[in-house]
Amino acid sequence: MFDFMEFFAGGGMVRAGLGSSWNCAFANDFDFKKSVTYQRNWGSKGELFVGDVRSISHRSLPTCDLAWASFPCQDLSLAGGGAGLKGERSGTFYPFWDLMASLHNDGRSPSIIAIENVVGTLTSHEGKDFSAICDAFSSLNYRFGVVVVDAALFVPQSRPRMFIIGVREDIAIPLDLLSPEPVLPFHTTSIKRACSSLSRKSSANLVWWNIPTPKMRTVTFADLIEDNPTSVEWHSPDETLALLKMMSALNFAKVEAAKRSGRKMVGTIYRRTRLENGIRTQRAEIRFDDIAGCLRTPSGGSSRQLIMVVDGQKIRTRLISSRETARLMGLPEKYKLPSRYNEAYHLTGDGVAVPVVRHLAAHIFEPVLKSSIYKKEKVA
Secondary structure (H helix, E strand, O other), rough: OEEEEEOOEEEEEHHHHOOOOOEEEEEEEEEEHHHHHHHHHHHOHHOOOOOOOHHHHHHHHHOOOOOEEEOOOOOOOOOOOOOOHHHOHHHHHHHHHHHHHHHHHHOOOOOOOEEEEEEHHOOOOHHHHHHHHHHHHHHOOOEEEEEEEEHHHHHOOOEEEEEEEEOOOOOOOOOOEEEEOOOOOOOOOHHHHHHOOOOOOHHHOOEOOOOOOOOOOOOHHHHHOOOOOOOOOOOOOOHHHHHHHHOHHHHHHHHHHHHHOOOOEEEEEEEEEEEEEEEEEEEEEEEEEOOOOOOOOOHHHHHEEEEEEEOEEEEEEEEHHHHHHHHHOOOOOOOOOOOOHHHHHHHHHOOOOOHHEEEEEEEHHHHHHHHHHHHHHHHO
């Protein structure tokens, strides 16, 4: 059994991904509503601290094998304001890291530290934010590697995310977990470019994780759709027609092709504002590639994903349901979602895809920890 801490825990999707071989010794989130859902699913045994990460004392933290932090992405996202690590939300990385530094000074550093965020982190402020994070790992003498994993490898949702995984310097990393150079699909061109600008010390501590590619996903988005959802209602014919009228000629052609496909087709729609002939025009843009677009937190109606089901000449549309968003994140059917739609969408749209966490645990965290434990026991 391994012990872990999860910061910015949300609804506990990291906990779900790590699985039964892991014990949550500490969890934290400042959002009261998310914390209620966390406790509904994982119980209330005192490990969850609800409050700002800045208010946590390192003395209250347990000694753990893993510390995971999915700090807020808004200031690092390409859709955000561009404040980066200086922003109020994404800047919470620093108080989290202060806790890690304090544990280091106490001789209680986690064996592994993993952080997760959007791929925009790699290029935020011309790569300076990424370099600052890597320098933080190096400052505590962690060897670290960065990967980009798209949840679409496991679930039918386009959701690429960056993961930086560091291992404490005194822990041996099995050689088969390392690659001599970056390899696809987990080491992208953006990663290689960002890593080329690291400081000398950070470059010396950089490793390339050797992660196997999962077997081909067989589940499509259509497989996850509810016929009779309870959290949303199907649109009226007039509402569906209004969406069709919002489509450009190219997107409308996609719908016409779906009609002729000879099978039921499920597409996802986002409303986006486009500049056309100097005029800002709201468009409904659709994709029929058997995967959903990336779930986002519903700050407004335009950011909530819609679905369109085309079955011959019959077309129906509606908002994606709460349960469908949970399925797209790899959460089990028994996972208890908030009853209010926007709260459920915010919870899942802010989360980490469960099978991605499981993949990283199976192919990095657990082999590293099992190897180090074995060596310690052998010496003893």
